[in-house]
Amino acid sequence: MDTARGLAWKEHPAAVFPSPADHTAPRDLTAGLTSLQPECGAGELPGELPGELVKRRLRLALTACADALFFCKLLLYTREPERAGWIRGTAPRSPPSRADTGLRVGIVGAGRLGRQLARCLIETSGLRAEEIRISTRRPETLGDFRERGVICSYDNVALASWAHVLFLCCLPCQLPGVCAEIEDHVGQACVVYSLVSAVPLSRLRRLLGPVSLVRPEYRSAGATRGRTRDCTTAALRDPDLLKSTNPRDSRASRFPETSLYAALNTCRERGLCHRRSLRVLNALLQGAETWGEAPRGSRLRTEDLVSAECAASLSEGSLFPWFDLSAVQSKETPLSRHVAQSPRLQETLALLYFAVLGIHTMDVEESDNPRYPDDGTWRSLITRVTRTMERGGV
Template structure:
């Protein structure tokens, strides 16, 4: 049916705004950028973890042990992330749980097989990857509830703003925490890049939007701290360590995953520590993801200078989203 109002500017969002209000319209673009970019990056991080888990299972000759993913909090951010994970990644509903105060409102997820309940401790005990999507005002209590129930190998990925990473790590008493840090730069086309679509799923089908959200080369006014990439890669390393995979096998799997030969012992840890790994049957030490996001590391340097690795990460990022359907 023809929409007769489609081109009537008098009915547009900005038509009823005063001059002072129009100066704040750019915030819509920033909000959309954070939503689309944040969900896309979380999906990409999950997909890398999932791909490596499959390789580790095959290496160990283990039965298929899929990553168990939990979303804690199902407000607007939690629902958007859940939708993106189910629609854009390889995650299957029976490997996905959501804990929220009102699970009865999540029929669209429970009907496809996602377990929805209100039990944060249960979720923390179960999940291999836990996405925190709660309000800052709720965070202290949520962390107090779950901190003693997170496994050492559980990766916590925070969508909660206004709480610094170090504070979050203390509240959780957990070092395997990723909190992406975004910033903004002046950009005249910020709205055009991020406001093309009203729905997250349609935005993630748009090549221009995906290009704008590339973690290593974001544009449209938004940028991502590059240490996020290092933290995700260290998260992959820790996954291998948690599965008792020897350092030599770990390097082989990581190089195979990214089709590179760039990863060595010295890529991940400093030279004195790397020299201690004389035996490829030894395990890598456990890496604090909090520290990896607080300072430059050998891996930060590699990512910044190795074009082949950067190109591979970009290709893999693009490959996650093309088949997303409405």
């Protein structure tokens, strides 16, 4: 008996030598093996990990949570701009409850990363607790989230049918089963955002079929700058740590471009014509330039987002086409070409990333204390985008 089977035998003998009756139905061979459960290690960091390995892992976790937070805030912004109070890192006091607006976020898996992501969304995204749901095999372990109003259950199908953004935070060995459950229940408006390690985008497409997929890829992470800590709200407001999440430094995939195309899909879902959708994106870019005190001028045109033939075919009230987010990440697009040729736009996208996370870029370079913009700056941006969404004006 090899070492792995020997350890499994000590912990749960039936997992290695099932009885003959067990062959009548498939079994979960990890049942009872606590070291193989997704919740294992959700507490403190293991002390035996070398310091540099801990730092690298924390940087990846922080970057993944920061990206997910940026993505959700951006989609919330395009769906319900009047709730733009999250831009400053604070949720509105008494937001209206409307079924047709807001952003519904589901998380499959509640291991270390799933829990970290849920905490970040609850505390810093501006989402209401009822707009976040978690599906895990052991929902009884999530009492702290239930106390805060988050619905926790074990129903992946219901979660996929409900969510606008569905985060996959399960183990790689569990992914085929999860995808088989949800593939027929994911709506067109739902974005499946995978944080499962070692499973590339091509494999996800084969498992889930033609759904909107986002799977960020990260280059080998260096040591985390600043203080080493867990991925909490405090970490996401630490300028030194956020410096390491700069999308221009650590992304192998086209994450900023993918996020903008996802925002355009949200605008299409809301019925905004291509001109109004374009104004929404340009308002965001202008706000980021104001935020970073950078020269203005990064305005997108229709030709920067779609091919010349498609742009020529769009009439005054036409909608943008529905963008395949998998193709956006794996193939060259008009926007990726435009970004590659425009250093100013590259800088503006980085400013937009930090602005949405609520950290001033000057603080990332110079200070330990984040500086937020004055109320007038954000009131102006909120008013401009709200008018764009409602009446089509800038």
